Amino acid sequence: MKGLIRGLSLIVLLFVLGFSSNKMEVWVYFTDPDELFSKMGELFGELDICTVQQSDEGEYYLVLNTTKEQFEKIQKLGFKTKVTYEDIAEKFYEMAGSRDPQILRDFGYFYTYWEMRDTLQTLANSFPQISRFYSAGNSYQGLPMVAFKISDNPMVDEMEPAVCFNGATHAREPMGTTLCIDYIKYLLTNYGVDSLVTWFVNNREIYFIPVMNPDGYRYNSDSGGATSNIRKNRHLYSGQSSSTAGVDLNRNYGYKWGYDNVGSSPTVTSDAYRGPSRFSEPETQNARDFFLPKKIRTQIDYHSYGAYNLCVWGYSGSAEPIPDSVTVWEILDSMRAKNGFSAARTGPIYRVLYAANGTSIEWEMKDTLHNGVPKFVTYAFSIETDQTDFWDGYNNYTVIQNNINQCRPVNIYFTKIAGVFFDNLQPVVADTALGNGTGQLDPNETSHLWMRIRNRAIHPLDSAYNITATLVSLDTQIVVQTGTATFPKIYRKSTGNNSASRFVIHCSRNATPGSAKQMRLILTFKDDTCTITQGINFSLTIGNNPVGISEAEERKGIQTIKISKNPARGLIQFEFAKKPVSDGVFCIFDASGRLVKRFEGLAQRIVWNGTDQTNMKVESGVYFYTYRSSDGFKKGKFVLIAE
Missing domain, CATH: 3.40.630.10 (Zn peptidases)
Known part of the structure; x- marks a missing residue:
């Protein structure tokens, strides 16, 4: 990038007569760029500067291909210098291992x-x-x-x-x-x-x-x-x-x-x-x-x-x-x-x-x-x-x-980064409404799923808009129930999500806890005037809290839970023999294993009015309850007659 050999005549002739470049390689030491430019003035603009380096002692120096006349001018300005090659051609011959033109x-x-x-x-x-x-x-x-x-x-x-x-x-x-x-x-x-x-x-x-x-x-x-x-x-x-x-x-x-x-x-x-x-x-x-x-x-x-x-x-x-x-x-x-x-x-x-x-x-x-x-x-x-x-x-x-x-x-x-490019995908299992609320996808659980994604584009022109998304499962143990969603406009260098337009997925009861399930998010969006599609593969790790009651065993010695009436009409009460511990979670499931209602921060008595997580009335039928806490697990079955 840096320089031109002055006084160089036809190279073939020079090889015949004995090559001489009329330039030497010189190091010129300095401490501050502004001082360097000021001290050299317009001489700096005349120099063939190869690069700037730093010595093992921390000193900065210019590497120059320079004539004898220029070198003398530099020395008169008081710079510390070092001649590394009297003829720069010798440096090249060393690298090339030949002098044959x-x-x-x-x-x-x-x-x-x-x-x-x-x-x-x-x-x-x-x-x-x-x-x-x-x-x-x-x-x-x-x-x-x-x-x-x-x-x-x-x-x-x-x-x-x-x-x-x-x-x-x-x-x-x-x-x-x-x-x-x-x-x-x-x-x-x-x-x-x-x-x-x-x-x-x-x-x-x-x-x-x-x-x-x-x-x-x-x-x-x-x-x-x-x-x-x-x-x-x-x-x-x-x-x-x-x-x-x-x-x-x-x-x-x-x-x-x-x-x-x-x-x-x-x-x-x-x-x-x-x-x-x-x-x-x-x-x-x-x-x-x-x-x-x-x-x-x-x-x-x-x-x-x-x-x-x-x-x-x-x-x-x-x-x-x-x-x-x-x-x-x-x-x-x-x-x-x-x-x-x-x-x-x-x-x-x-x-x-x-x-x-x-x-x-x-x-x-x-x-x-x-x-x-x-x-x-x-x-x-x-x-x-x-x-x-x-x-x-x-x-x-x-x-x-x-x-x-x-x-x-x-x-x-x-x-x-030359245009919209999505990465840093972070899936979020939002299972409070449909699942067991653990924040991970568990066996036999149905859950909402949404994504955080980052637009890596750096140019202000490259905002992603009109973003639609399709979710595809690459594993038979994950079923996508709602597979389309939309994202808001995502500006350059920014993160967006589809938390307002979520996917719904279901995990098989046979899925192994801790296993990674492969999925693919397909995004279609506008970048400037172009329509672009990008697929992003990701994985979900299956949790270890199976939904339903068939997979878990009750721990002996845990407190008892009394049901007020069974069958019950309209309202049903669940009363613990003693106040539940602070981390206790009480869940109600329908016969298919779908989470209907979730209770946390439990009192000694729970009253259920026959509504689901969205406060909609549920139908009559057989239901199950589970109680999970640090001191164990309890399960049971009851019949609700809806009013």
Whole structure:
């Protein structure tokens, strides 16, 4: 993500004559970002900054690819420095294990531009029903910016919630390209196999641009190998040479473009040259025009390196509050939980990395106008991959696999939160009215059931409304008696429930206490203009208080219960030999085992007027009673003659 080799002539010739990059790797130590920016001033905007790291002693330092002249200027400012490589090419040779330019051309385990293009074309041919390979526009030199879409109707813009991933905005950062292609392969090969992936493909529009900078990326391979170390695109401006050509595409976007000369540079030979005007480059114009007609909710721009989770702002640390900051920090915390990056490397670009203006995520996140029309706000973030160099992993696939393991879970998370996605389902057994009131489903019990569910969407657009639900039992011992319900509108990041519109279920008397019974909740709802269906599997654990009287045994020595009349007409009294203990529960059941009435907080005498839990009169017939308490269980049978 960070820099351009100055004074570099044709790489093939240099390999013949003896390679020299004219740049060294240097560490520059500092204590406070504001002090760093103030002390360096506009020199900071001229530097090729690779990353920011922290030493074992807790000191922060910039990793720079710098010329001898720049290094001398830094030393004169009084910074503590350390030269780690006199020639940065030596660092790459160590990683690659070769100096052969023909070997170095292939990017090792990383994809060249041509390999990326051919890989995605092959995948699109193999999965034509759910993928689309196309161009998002041409680069300055006429190369396609390859785009890839995954959806169940890839040729149709269904306006489903959308998410986007991209890489290689800076030409020397191939890890982002690799991570995009990994996630593409994961989604395609698991469609119809993994239920979550299948749901993603059916209910999201998932976009990728694995190489945002085709010309610079191609130059790094075709000019003789990754030692070219080109950062910018290849748009040659007046005053530039072949080795200094181009614009830093991540300083060329429209929001706060050219804010100052610290976060970007007006100098054409600088590695952070921002271009003559906002969106001056075909590549950033293509990105802008790609985003504008879409409602992309979430976005990850992959860069290298240093293991950072980054959000806005980069142009300033104090000029503007982070929009919807609570949500942004929730997302950052979730990213960190999934990829394991440190808290110190998670946060706004300006604060945890360095000053940068005209960046992609700032334009994507801001509701600026384009031709008088407000741009859709995208919750955009950057990930700086976990490497020790831009090309770390070239000859060591373990580095690549580690980054896949860190970033694929984040990609899955961003796909989830790109629209309404329900999870954290909590079933609530409400058995007071129909069952025995234990709060769990017991054998032979009929009960109401309702659910708490959480909408994980983060965009304000993504409230779920018109929610209907169907309950399905996946176990023959659970019978759904009332299987449809409705939920109220559930806003983003919020929880809702159907306690006002409940299901009714019945558990078999033969169900084993403690066993888990599988069920499925099927939700159909509106998200923006789309109708979406989502199924959620869950389980209910069967309780150990069987309803009815046939399963329980009376404990010897428990007090007696006297019935006033049996048969009884209208009213019936139950009198205990002594006052029941405080946890005693007295229940009346009909002949089918259905709970009719429940009494708690018992007095020594109970009077029942022949009504159920809803105060409706019951019919004449045979009834049973049970008394449960910490000191035992008592049961009995009686006949009621209803009036």
